[in-house]
Amino acid sequence: MPVPVPVSFLLLLILFSVSLIALLFVRPGVTVARSGKIMAFLVLFFLPLLCAWIGVSSELERSKSTAFCLSCHIMEPYGKSLHVDDPSYLAAAHFQNHRVPADEACYTCHTNYTMFGTAASKLRGLRHVYVYYFTTPPPPEKIKLYDPFNNRECLHCHEGARSFEQGAVHNSDPDLLPAIKANKKSCLSSGCHEVVHNVGTLNNVKFWNGGT
Amino acid sequence: MTLSPSPFERRLQISGVLIILGLLVEALCLAWRGPLAFLVFLGLGGLLLFAGIVVYLYSLVSIPHPRE
Numbered sequence: 001m002p003v004p005v006p007v008s009f010l011l012l013l014i015l016f017s018v019s020l021i022a023l024l025f026v027r028p029g030v031t032v033a034r035s036g037k038i039m040a041f042l043v044l045f046f047l048p049l050l051c052a053w054i055g056v057s058s059e060l061e062r063s064k065s066t067a068f069c070l071s072c073h074i075m076e077p078y079g080k081s082l083h084v085d086d087p088s089y090l091a092a093a094h095f096q097n098h099r100v101p102a103d104e105a106c107y108t109c110h111t112n113y114t115m116f117g118t119a120a121s122k123l124r125g126l127r128h129v130y131v132y133y134f135t136t137p138p139p140p141e142k143i144k145l146y147d148p149f150n151n152r153e154c155l156h157c158h159e160g161a162r163s164f165e166q167g168a169v170h171n172s173d174p175d176l177l178p179a180i181k182a183n184k185k186s187c188l189s190s191g192c193h194e195v196v197h198n199v200g201t202l203n204n205v206k207f208w209n210g211g212t
Numbered sequence: 213m214t215l216s217p218s219p220f221e222r223r224l225q226i227s228g229v230l231i232i233l234g235l236l237v238e239a240l241c242l243a244w245r246g247p248l249a250f251l252v253f254l255g256l257g258g259l260l261l262f263a264g265i266v267v268y269l270y271s272l273v274s275i276p277h278p279r280e
Contacts, residue, residue, distance in 0.1 A: 007242050014235045021228040021235075028221035040224060044268040048231045048261050055238050055257075059250045071247060129251060 010054050017047040060118075063125065069106040072132065077140040077199035078106075085208040090188075090196045096208060099157070113156040141200035151183045223271035227264045234260030 020043040030036035062068055070079040082095040082105060091109070094100045100108040111121045124146065131137055138144075158164040159181065169192070170177050179185040187193050215222045237257035241249040 010242060011239055014239045018232050018235055021232050025225050025228045025232075028216045028218070028224050031221065031224060040268070044224065044227050044231060045265055048235065048265060051235060051238060052258065052261050055242065055253065059241070059253060062245075063247075063250060068247065125247075126251075129247065 007058065010051065010058060013047070013054070014051055017043060017051060020047070060122070063122070064104050064107040066103055066105045066107075072128075074132065074137055074140055074143070077202055078197050080202055080207070081197040081199050083207045083209060084202070085206040088195050089198065089205075090193050092208075096210075109153060111153070112150070113152055148186065149188050151180055151185075151187050154187045155181060220271055220275045223267055223275065227268040227271065230260050230264030230267060234258070234262075234264060 020039070024030065024040060024043055031040045066079070069075055078091075081089065082092050084092040087093045091105075094109070095102060095105050107121070111117050114120070127146070164170060165177070170180070176185065180187060188196060215225055234257050237260060238253055241253035241257060244252075
């Protein structure tokens with residue numbers, strides 16, 4: 001896991017780089033000397049790459065945050081659904097009981113747990129931007145996933161957990177657990193955990209405002 | 213502030229301007245913190261930084277250096 005770099009440090013590094021580049025711009029003759037050539041290499045190659053690398057990794061980490069996802073107006077009801085005071089609401093139950101990290105709640109369930117899952121998530125994010133800015137986005141209650149939710153994302157945490165493996169309902173039929181694990185029977189759309197965000201019903205529910 | 217008459221130094225100055233612009237875009241995007249900021253950061257900032265670095269590297273191989 002990358003170590004988060006404070007934004008203030010990155011801004012200072014950018015300021016430092018800009019100052020040195022400005023010095024080089026005003027006095028380009030310093031590159032005649034060997035020390036000037038080394039300085040030019042540092043400020044025109046090494047420091048910009050360092051700033052870009054730190055910036056990209058910092059922005060990528062930030063794009064996983066719940067606040068980042070909910071900063072789009074259209075996602076506000078989905079953020080609200082995390083506070084529904086009803087354990088049958090799957091997203092709310094996970095969020096409120098810290099089954100997912102509260103500060104990365106959206107990303108934890110909606111990323112792909114595959115080799116290039118993070119990259120796939122970012123590409124999906126680009127698609128969100130396209131839909132939001134260049135088409136007419138549907139109202140929040142009509143938003144659908146691009147692809148059906150894969151059980152793999154649930155099993156990333158639940159597989160092997162006693163409550164899942166030995167759950168009475170999961171073992172009511174000997175074929176059920178293998179079907180869930182093979183993604184042949186969806187956790188969400190098979191009548192078991194169907195209430196997830198259900199943002200169309202938020203006017204008729206109570207909210208829990210505790211926790212973080 | 214004017215560009216240097218020396219082709220090598222002039223390219224360094226152009227490279228510097230592009231990189232400064234790229235870094236300023238990056239700084240603005242860090243302060244902006246909206247979802248679009250990341251795209252502007254990658255699209256515009258990344259392009260400016262990349263162009264600046266390419267101009268610098270190109271200047272190293274394309275123009276004879278002034279001797280020490």
